[in-house]
Amino acid sequence: MPGLSGMATGSSREGNRALLVEVQALVTPSVFGVPQRGGTGMDSRRLAMLLAVLEKRCGLRMGPSDVFLNITGRLKTEDPAMDLAVCVALAGSAKDRVIDAPMLFAAEIGLGGELRPVTAIEARLGEASRLGYNLACVADQQPIAQIPKGMRILRHTLLRGLLEEVLS
Numbered sequence: 001m002p003g004l005s006g007m008a009t010g011s012s013r014e015g016n017r018a019l020l021v022e023v024q025a026l027v028t029p030s031v032f033g034v035p036q037r038g039g040t041g042m043d044s045r046r047l048a049m050l051l052a053v054l055e056k057r058c059g060l061r062m063g064p065s066d067v068f069l070n071i072t073g074r075l076k077t078e079d080p081a082m083d084l085a086v087c088v089a090l091a092g093s094a095k096d097r098v099i100d101a102p103m104l105f106a107a108e109i110g111l112g113g114e115l116r117p118v119t120a121i122e123a124r125l126g127e128a129s130r131l132g133y134n135l136a137c138v139a140d141q142q143p144i145a146q147i148p149k150g151m152r153i154l155r156h157t158l159l160r161g162l163l164e165e166v167l168s
Helices: 044-058 080-095 121-130 159-166
Strands: 007-014 017-029 037-040 065-071 104-106 135-139 152-156
Touching (some): 007 080, 007 121, 017 080, 017 121, 044 065, 044 080, 044 159, 080 159, 121 135, 152 159
Parallel strands (some): 104 135, 135 152
Antiparallel strands (some): 007 017, 017 065
């Protein structure tokens, strides 16, 4: 839904097919002593790691907040290419910032907050282009053999810089 913070689009691979997947996040101050963490469709340890990266490498205070994450469509994904979409959704909710344009996020996030290349990027970009997306955010060192016509690629090395650009 346009106009809501905490939403981002990622790309997950199911077999040989690239699927565009909406990620929804809600980050809110905790009213209980111990903040709640919950997620649907993603491994809870991976979510905890991404929250730690956002806190340590991007300066977002996630510790005192309740965090809820939903990978829509009842999809359960272990694809590391979804990391960037999850982080953008979480940061967008924490800062209450909306992503204005339809944008695909496809990169793995390392412990240093670095963006890492993902497999089958051409299939991911092709599916996004077919569905009307004309902007994608990927790792700076991501090799792309063919960029779909009309698609613009934003390349970043670090998560912090990407968040500053897309959530400003």
